[in-house]
Amino acid sequence: MxxxxxxxxxxxxxxxxxxxxxxxxxxxxxxxxxxxxxxxxxxxxxxxxxxxxxxxxxxxxxxxxxxxxxxxxxxxxxxxxxxxxxxxxxxxxxxxxxxxxxxxxxxxxxxxxxxxxxxxxxxxxxxxxxxxxxxPFGATTALQFLRDRGRLRAKERLCVVGASGAVGTAAVQIGRAMGAHVTAVCSAANADLVRDLGAREVIAYDEGEDPFEEENRFDVIFDAVGQAPLKRRMRALRRRGRLLLVYAGLGTQIAARFAGRGGRRARDGIAQESHADMEEIARLAEAGDLRxxxxxxxxxxxxxxxxxxxxxxxxxxxxxxxxxxx
Ligand SMILES: NC(=O)c1ccc[n+]([C@@H]2O[C@H](COP(=O)([O-])OP(=O)(O)OC[C@H]3O[C@@H](n4cnc5c(N)ncnc54)[C@H](OP(=O)(O)O)[C@@H]3O)[C@@H](O)[C@H]2O)c1
The missing domain is CATH 3.90.180.10 (Medium-chain alcohol dehydrogenases, catalytic domain)
Incomplete structure (x- = not known):
C-alpha cells in the first residue's frame, strides 16, 4: 500500500x-x-x-x-x-x-x-x-468540549470563535442540536455558511466587530482561535459561565485557572476519540443534525x-x- x-x-x-x-x-x-x-x-x-x-x-x-x-x-x-x-x-x-x-x-x-x-x-x-x-476530528472535539467540559444546556448562549473551521462548523451544529442560542465568530465571507449551519447571530471579526465588547453576554465561549486577551473573554461570560480553551498556549491555560470570578471558569484539554463518541457522531449525522x-x-x-x-x-x-x- x-x-x-x-x-x-x-x-x-x-x-x-x-x-x-x-x-x-x-x-x-x-x-x-x-x-x-x-x-x-x-x-x-x-x-x-x-x-x-x-x-x-x-x-x-x-x-x-x-x-x-x-x-x-x-x-x-x-x-x-x-x-x-x-x-x-x-x-x-x-x-x-x-x-x-x-x-x-x-x-x-x-x-x-x-x-x-x-x-x-x-x-x-x-x-x-x-x-x-x-x-470525526471536528465533531469529537466539539462534543467533548461542549458536552463534557462545558456542560452546555438548552437555551444557554453559546459563542463559537473560529466557527467556519473543521472544529467550529461542528461546534455550531452540535451547539444548536443541544438547544443553545449560537453566536458564530468568523470572517464576513463565511457568515452565510455558519448561519446555514445553525448560528442565530454572526460576528464578523474582520469587519471590526468584537464578540467580547459586551460584559455578561455568553454562558459558554468555545474558542478555537485563542487570540483575544483572557480577561476580555472571561468578562464576556455570564455568572457561572464557561470558557472552553480549545486552542491556547500553556501560559493562558495556567492564567485561566486563576481568572474566574462569580463562578466563571475556564476548561482546556485534548479531545480523545472514542467508540461512544463515534456512535453519537453517526447518530447526529443520520438525524440531520450534523453535516x-x-x-x-x-x-x-x-x-x-x-x-x-x-x-x-x-x-x-x-x-x-x-x-x-x-
Ligand atoms: N484541544 C483539542 O483537543 C483540539 C482538537 C482539535 C483542534 N484543536 C485546535 O483548534 C483549532 C481549530 O481547528 P480547526 O481544525 O477548526 O482549524 P481550521 O479548520 O484551520 O479553522 C480555523 C478557522 O478559524 C477562523 N479564524 C481565523 N482567525 C480568526 C479570528 N481571529 N476569529 C475568528 N475566527 C478566525 C478561520 O475562519 P475565517 O477564514 O472565517 O477567518 C478558520 O475557518 C486549531 O488550532 C487546532 O489545533 C484543538
Whole structure:
C-alpha cells in the first residue's frame, strides 16, 4: 500500500510517499481500506511543529524528538473493511465504516488497522466517504468540549470563535442540536455558511466587530482561535459561565485557572476519540443534525498541497484526502 511518511518536523519537503506492506489485523482488530481521510489542523501542527506556545518540548517528548516517531500522520478515515482479525464480532469484510485512529495516527495511507472497539463505527448511508471522513476530528472535539467540559444546556448562549473551521462548523451544529442560542465568530465571507449551519447571530471579526465588547453576554465561549486577551473573554461570560480553551498556549491555560470570578471558569484539554463518541457522531449525522463541511479535496499524491491549504488557517471545514486510484 502507499503511505505518506513525515521524515522530520518542518516543511512539506520532509514528506515522502512510500510503498509499505499491508498491515495485518491482530485479534480484535480490523483493516480498513481507505476511501477518504483528511489533513487536519493537528496533522499540520505535528508535521510542522507549529504547536501552542509552551508546548514545543512536551510535543517532542511525546511524539518524537527530531520527527514524529509514528511517521504516518492522519487520524480521520472512512472506508471499507478489508480483513478482520480473530474474535472480531462487530464488523465483517465489506462493511463501510468511519472513525479516527486518534494518537496512533497512520491514516495518511491506503489502509489502517484499528481495534474493533476503538473509535470506529458503521458509516451512515446518508454520508459519502468524503463526508464521513470530514466529521470525526471536528465533531469529537466539539462534543467533548461542549458536552463534557462545558456542560452546555438548552437555551444557554453559546459563542463559537473560529466557527467556519473543521472544529467550529461542528461546534455550531452540535451547539444548536443541544438547544443553545449560537453566536458564530468568523470572517464576513463565511457568515452565510455558519448561519446555514445553525448560528442565530454572526460576528464578523474582520469587519471590526468584537464578540467580547459586551460584559455578561455568553454562558459558554468555545474558542478555537485563542487570540483575544483572557480577561476580555472571561468578562464576556455570564455568572457561572464557561470558557472552553480549545486552542491556547500553556501560559493562558495556567492564567485561566486563576481568572474566574462569580463562578466563571475556564476548561482546556485534548479531545480523545472514542467508540461512544463515534456512535453519537453517526447518530447526529443520520438525524440531520450534523453535516460535513468540506473545504477542498486532494489526492494522496497531492499531500503537500493539502498541507499548504491547512497551513493558511482559513479553511472552511475539512481538507479531505482521497486515494489516487478512486
Ligand atoms: N484541544 C483539542 O483537543 C483540539 C482538537 C482539535 C483542534 N484543536 C485546535 O483548534 C483549532 C481549530 O481547528 P480547526 O481544525 O477548526 O482549524 P481550521 O479548520 O484551520 O479553522 C480555523 C478557522 O478559524 C477562523 N479564524 C481565523 N482567525 C480568526 C479570528 N481571529 N476569529 C475568528 N475566527 C478566525 C478561520 O475562519 P475565517 O477564514 O472565517 O477567518 C478558520 O475557518 C486549531 O488550532 C487546532 O489545533 C484543538
Amino acid at each position: 502507499r503511505a505518506v511518511i513525515c521524515r522530520a518536523y518542518g516543511g512539506t519537503e520532509h514528506l515522502e510517499i512510500v510503498e509499505r506492506e499491508l498491515p495485518r489485523p491482530g485479534p480484535g482488530e480490523i483493516r480498513v481500506g481507505l476511501c477518504a481521510g483528511t489533513v487536519s489542523a493537528a496533522d499540520w501542527r505535528i508535521r510542522s511543529l507549529t504547536v501552542p506556545p509552551g508546548y514545543g518540548l512536551a510535543v517532542r517528548a511525546a511524539m518524537g524528538w527530531g520527527g514524529p516517531r509514528q511517521p504516518v500522520l492522519g487520524t480521520a478515515f472512512s472506508g471499507v473493511v478489508e480483513a478482520v482479525g480473530a474474535d472480531v464480532t462487530r464488523f465483517g469484510p465489506g462493511d463501510e465504516v468511519f472513525g479516527s485512529t486518534g494518537m496512533n495516527m497512520g491514516a495518511h495511507a491506503e489502509a489502517v488497522v484499528v481495534k474493533e472497539d476503538g473509535a470506529v463505527v458503521h458509516k451512515p448511508h446518508v454520508l459519502m466517504h468524503s463526508q464521513a471522513a470530514a466529521l 460535513a463541511v468540506i473545504d477542498s479535496r486532494y489526492r494522496l499524491s497531492e499531500i503537500a498541497a493539502a498541507y499548504d491549504r491547512v497551513a493558511t488557517g482559513r479553511k472552511r471545514g475539512a481538507v479531505v484526502l482521497l486515494p489516487d486510484d478512486v
